[in-house]
Amino acid sequence: MSKNRYSVGLIIVIVGIILLLGKLGVFGFVWGLFWPVFVLAPGLLLHFLYFNRVLPSAVLIPGGILVTCSILFFLCTIFGWSLMAYIWPGFIFAIAVGLYEFYTFDKYSPRGTLMAAVVLAILSGILFGVTILFTVGIYLIALVLIGVGAYIIFGKRRSW
Secondary structure, eight states: OHHHHHHHHHHHHHHHHHHHHHHTTHHHHHHHHHTTHHHHHHHHHHHHHHHTTSSOGGGHHHHHHHHHHHHHHHHHHHHOGGGHHHHTTHHHHHHHHHHHHHHHHOTTOOTHHHHHHHHHHHHHHHHHHHHHHHHHHHHHHHHHHHHHHHHHHHSOOOOO
């Protein structure tokens, strides 16, 4: 009977600790920070199942997309969701990653797979550049103007 009392007591203590941690907001904080793991886990599982020869290579497309998107979500949970204004082209890049993995690991992949991955990656890069230009472009223009003005003021003087 003492083993039974020990087990019941241990369960009651664990439930009490879980309730106390929940009331203190520990689970809300952990969930708010680590929820992208639930996006990352299926992507890693698809990769694991492919590399163990359980599933065909086509699962690398959603696997690559999920892993890349989870990285974007981790960045936003750590640095704030306002970062999404700058990194949104990463979702297009996620599709390019999935297609490129499929092309790399499937020797019978369709001919256009690599071309689609490259086009999407280039499009993502262009959109990322345009986003940076329009969001922080005025700062870049200001720095260039300061540099040009400083060069004119302090640069090598030429006599005419």
